[in-house]
Amino acid sequence: MMKVAMTIAGSDSIGGAGIQADLKTFYALGVHGTSAITAVTAQNTAAVEGAYYLPPEFVGQQIEAVAKDVPVAAVKTGMLASADIVREVARRVKLHGLDANLVVDPVLVSTSGHLLLDNDAVDVVKHELIPLALVITPNIPEAEVLSGKKIKDIENMKEAAYLLHKLGARNVLVKGGHANAVDVLFDGTEYRIYQPEVRVPGSFHGTGCTLSAAIAAELAKGGNLVTAVEKAKSYVTGCIKNHLHLGQGAFMIKH
Numbered sequence: 666m667m668k669v670a671m672t673i674a675g676s677d678s679i680g681g682a683g684i685q686a687d688l689k690t691f692y693a694l695g696v697h698g699t700s701a702i703t704a705v706t707a708q709n710t711a712a713v714e715g716a717y718y719l720p721p722e723f724v725g726q727q728i729e730a731v732a733k734d735v736p737v738a739a740v741k742t743g744m745l746a747s748a749d750i751v752r753e754v755a756r757r758v759k760l761h762g763l764d765a766n767l768v769v770d771p772v773l774v775s776t777s778g779h780l781l782l783d784n785d786a787v788d789v790v791k792h793e794l795i796p797l798a799l800v801i802t803p804n805i806p807e808a809e810v811l812s813g814k815k816i817k818d819i820e821n822m823k824e825a826a827y828l829l830h831k832l833g834a835r836n837v838l839v840k841g842g843h844a845n846a847v848d849v850l851f852d853g854t855e856y857r858i859y860q861p862e863v864r865v866p867g868s869f870h871g872t873g874c875t876l877s878a879a880i881a882a883e884l885a886k887g888g889n890l891v892t893a894v895e896k897a898k899s900y901v902t903g904c905i906k907n908h909l910h911l912g913q914g915a916f917m918i919k920h
């Protein structure tokens with residue numbers, strides 16, 4: 666039977682990141698994609714021009730409608746917008762037993778520089794959502810904010826992963842797209858280094874969303890985390906290699 670994955674994230678009108686990237690990834694990797702939208706953004710490859718947050722209880726209602734109807738094998742979270750939405754998502758994850766394969770992408774700021782999570786929500790993500798996660802997938806700036814540690818090299822990525830693991834996530838993947846595209850996975854005991862097949866020059870929109878959605882898709886199909894990350898990295902590298910120059914800002918990756 667086809668496996669079901671869910672994304673809890675924001676809508677991106679230009680179709681490169683957020684819910685749109687996640688559903689394309691789920692489709693490409695052969696799982697049925699479902700969604701709970703947290704916010705609707707008016708954005709393009711150059712800027713986020715506006716963001717409209719949905720009421721937290723309506724985010725919860727979307728999760729409930731899906732979870733009571735189909736078996737959700739894996740979930741990823743992306744843009745969560747406000748502290749109250751984060752609290753509602755954490756509550757629903759527990760209520761519907763969605764934490765076994767929960768991938769938390771702690772999205773803070775867009776590539777174009779817009780805040781996608783209110784400042785007062787950062788502590789709620791740290792203390793209420795991250796402890797439920799099978800894996801969290803911060804990029805370097807997010808790992809710096811969440812761990813309080815400056816990151817300059819792979820040793821620093823390992824140190825940040827170690828500190829973030831203490832928040833209660835079962836695994837931590839620090840992504841190196843903002844450096845040399847080497848990613849570091851820490852499971853509490855061992856560090857694994859994922860080398861990119863190639864580091865493509867340029868700035869890309871939606872790479873992090875795509876990677877976390879691909880990890881969720883591979884987990885939904887029954888893979889373990891180490892191979893799910895490996896396959897997800899290879900999927901996102903392929904999308905980056907096939908990028909398109911559609912807009913005025915960051916490149917659009919191609920699924």
Ligand SMILES: Nc1ncnc2c1ncn2[C@@H]1O[C@H](COP(=O)(O)OP(=O)(O)OP(=O)(O)O)[C@@H](O)[C@H]1O
Pocket residue numbers: 682775776803804805840841842843845846847848861863864865866867869870871872873874875876898901902905
């Ligand atoms: N230029 C690149 N070439 C190859 N791989 C890349 C490149 N940029 C990012 N990646 C890979 O893409 C994945 C996403 O990492 P990245 O650090 O870009 O996340 P992010 O900053 O959250 O993404 P987003 O642009 O969606 O915010 C990682 O596996 C990273 O190594």
Ligand SMILES: Cc1ncc(COP(=O)(O)O)c(N)n1
Pocket residue numbers: 674675676677682683684706743744772774775776777781869870871872873874
């Ligand atoms: C709705 C939404 N979710 C996530 C991102 C992050 O992606 P990026 O860092 O590539 O801008 C985004 N821009 N918009």
